[in-house]
Amino acid sequence: MFDFIERIPNLTDRPIPDRGRLLMVIGAVLLAVAIFLPLWQIHLVAPQYQEGLDLYIYSHKLEAGNEGQDLTEINNLNHYIGMAPIEEEDFAEMTFIPFLLGGFSLLALRAAFFGTVKSAIDTLVLFIYFGAFSMWRFYYQLYTYAHNLDPKAPMDIDPFTPILIGWKKIANFTQYSFPREGSALLLLATLCFAGAIWMGIRQNQTASEEASEPESATA
């Protein structure tokens, strides 16, 4: 056990093979592309809205179906229960998340350039932290909207939390919420990073088993 911890600095200094570095580059590209694709979709269906009302969450913008009309309609309906209008300006993170994604893309390219397990781990860990934070922010936004209802609103309903993944019945609406292609790319990028790290560790392990000399020579 302690032996393993002692070996970590040794592991993280190991080089990533070329295929792993390519994975880091692919991951960087995926992140860059994800900036321009929807990350999440909220789809609301009711008897008189069979075609559904749609919200598309991008890293940098909030888009609504029917040429944006769906957002107006959602806000129109939400005013009956006293929910504050959903506005793009409320999503402060939309101003910096695209830059962060760009930053992670650069970080991944840096890891590909240096080609060390260490730099790939930096990328992965920070990116997972960023991902978790973004998910929490998103959840928190939904929670805040649905828990700060104007007490003077015409219709009294208990505060609620819209669902993040899956579906949920809210009054006459069924809310569907699910990740879109942007999120899929982010997940793929994560897998690329993890794959690169794994390849770095594994290749060097087999290399050290087969011929410990070159490794000790480089060390």
Place this chain on the structure above:
Amino acid sequence: MQHFKLLFLALLTLGLVGCGSGSSSSSDGGAPASYVPPGETDDYYLFYSGGHSGQVFVAGLPSLREVQEIPVFTPSPGHGYGFDKESKEMMGEYNWGDVHHPGLSKTDGVYDGRWLFVNDNANNRVARISLKDFSTKQILGPIPNSMGNHGSSFVTPNTEYLLVATRFSVPLPKGRHANVEDYQSEFNGIVSGVEIDQESGEMSVGWQVKTPPFNWDLGSTGKGPSDGWAFWTSYNTEMAHDSLEINASQRDRDFAAFVNWERAAEIVENQDVNTQNGVPLIDPAEHEGVMYYVPVSKSPHGIDASPSGRWIVASGKLQPTTTVFDFEQVQTAIENEDFQGEFRGVPVLNYDSIVEGEVPVGQGPLHTQYDGEGNAYTSLYIESAVAKWSLPPWDESTKEDMSQAVTDKIDVHYNIGHLVIPGSDSQEPYGDWLVAMNKLQKDRGLNVGPEKPETSQLIDISGEEMEMIEEDYTRPEPHFAQVVPADIINPIEVHKQENNDHPEARWDPENTGQTRTSDGVEVHMVSKRSQYYPDKIEAQVGDQVTIHLTNVEQVSDMIHGFGVAEHNMNGIVTPGETKTLEFTVDEAGVYPFYCTNFCSALHQEMQGYLEVQPR
């Protein structure tokens, strides 16, 4: 999927019936062929003229279910029509009209789904309805020099003109007095060419042709070889001025007018033509080639060009025959000056040279429609039936015995006037259905007292034999109708905000409010679920209240009304539209205004107050 289900049902039904009649649509077992299940739409739009209701009724075909009414010449509070400033100004001093013959706009001889034109027989007007939003956009008239606008609205193959002929004759110019005893010398009829702007659809009177005081009746426009021409029948070539029932039914043959509208337009463009009341007025005796008379059997009513444009079919309502003219022979006769005489300087074409045959269709033939498969269908008023017959070319034995041309007949209930087949007056009919529009209901349907509705009957004409499928009722009183496949018409869902060009439109509640003007108050108001902004108006006795009301909704069917208690006002504003409502307040008090078109869960709360202070 639904088709498979229907097919399965159809097979099942056939199986159960076994070797029954083998009819394609049974009304005695299972659903009739006209059945359209809930949630599904019809295949065609059917536009009925509303007769003296002054409206157009829109139904679906084959179900015959009424979908909508389009108010044209008559106020309709349900649509807010005739209450807002714009529609009030459009209707002018009249609050009714007599709509007889709707005509769809065409491009290259087929329906293009842009506009529907209708006539007002009573007040000599024509109107244009946009099929983008199914609302009346323009009313033109009363047309100068024109009295009794019955013979319209006949649209030329590329919607260049809407053609109009007068049912009544009066001393011209209108407003001049003459004794009716001097009818033959002092009275005149008129054919008008109403020009249509190709982009905007705006109508204006282009030219007119002066005619003797015959009573011009139904007409139609030519196509193919007869493109550039229009045809009207007439009765009362006797030129009687009283007891027309007897005195206008004396001659065995009356005249149809074959009018070369292209030539008329050319003359007005290139030559000096006198104007009367601002309209160039052509005397056909002075300008060769504009008009020819064709003898037609006694007191004819309908005259309908076939889809090919070669056969012109006229029906003498007091003779049991329908006459088929060959337009190619008409052209030859004109070239060869093959005339049998003239009337007031206008040549009468030699009947024998241009007639192809007289088909003994039955008693009281009125109008003819076509299925595009070489068959014609003529309504028989007196016989209460529809006759199906073959257009030329006929074989030798048919030519010898014209009764062989008649291939089928079906009873209708009762006293059919017009009949319509989708696309019959275009160059490409869709010949699967026929709607018979009957004048007398009698014992058909629930008794609603002495004032009976009209009946419409749906006939399947897709097979060899005609088959009665369905019966429905309409309010008074459809005359002719137009039927167009649903996919040719593409109406908008809402008026988009960016397309609203009303100068007084407001979109944000913060920009609303009232200001005092020289004669009252002007209010900029917004309506949205479920409130008016502002919801209070302050006025003084004697004020003119002007409200510019914008419905800022952009979602389908979210219509808001604006009814004002005790002020004879109900505005209806569709999503994205702005309407200006004007009324005066004569008595002090507080008057509620409220949303009259059910909009939302809190529709009942959508109200406000009009405070009127004493002076």
